[in-house]
Amino acid sequence: MALHITGDTAADDLLTKNPLALLVGMLLDQQVPMETAFVGPLKIEQRTGAADAAAIAGMDPDAFLEAFKQTPAVHRFPGSMAARVQTLCQTLVDDWGGDAAGLWTAGDPDGAEVLERLKKLPGFGEQKAKIFLALLGKQYGFTGAGWREASAPYGEDGSYRSVADIVSPESLTKVREHKKAMKAAAKAAG
Numbered sequence: 001m002a003l004h005i006t007g008d009t010a011a012d013d014l015l016t017k018n019p020l021a022l023l024v025g026m027l028l029d030q031q032v033p034m035e036t037a038f039v040g041p042l043k044i045e046q047r048t049g050a051a052d053a054a055a056i057a058g059m060d061p062d063a064f065l066e067a068f069k070q071t072p073a074v075h076r077f078p079g080s081m082a083a084r085v086q087t088l089c090q091t092l093v094d095d096w097g098g099d100a101a102g103l104w105t106a107g108d109p110d111g112a113e114v115l116e117r118l119k120k121l122p123g124f125g126e127q128k129a130k131i132f133l134a135l136l137g138k139q140y141g142f143t144g145a146g147w148r149e150a151s152a153p154y155g156e157d158g159s160y161r162s163v164a165d166i167v168s169p170e171s172l173t174k175v176r177e178h179k180k181a182m183k184a185a186a187k188a189a190g
Contacts, residue, residue, distance in 0.1 A: 111147030
C-alpha cells in the first residue's frame, strides 16, 4: 500500500516506508497545509541525514533547529516544532525502543489500545490521535479490532474529514472542502 498524501513522490514514498516519518508528519500537521506537514519528514531527512528516532533525538537541538529553518522551512513555527519532533523521538526511544510502528504492532493491540498509546505521545491530543489511528486503519494496514470505533468519526468509511482520507488529488480537494465547511460552521456558531 502506497500513500499519496503530499503529491510529492519522494515524500509519499518515505511516509509509506518509514513509520516514524508518518508519525512526524502527523505531529507537524497543525497550522500549516497538510502537504507541508507531511513533506516535513523528507526535508528533515534530506537536511540532517537522520530518519530514525534515536538519531533525531540525539541531534544537537541548535543544529536540528537550523535544519528546520532552512528555506523552505519545515514548519511555519520552526523553533517549537523542531523541539516537539525531538521530544517525540526521545519518547519513542525511551518508551518504544525507537520503534514508531511498535505503537500499533507491539502486543497485537486493538484500536482502543493504539488510541491510548498515541494520546500518551507529546503533541498528540485526542483529535490528532484519532486521525492518526484512522490513517493507520484506512491506509497503513492496521487491522486491530475496533479501530474504526476508536477513531470515530475519522474512521468512518467513505468520509473526507482528514489526512486519513487523502488517496488522490480529488480526495484532497474533498477534505479541504470539508475542513472549510467545518471552520465556517464553527465561526457562525461562535
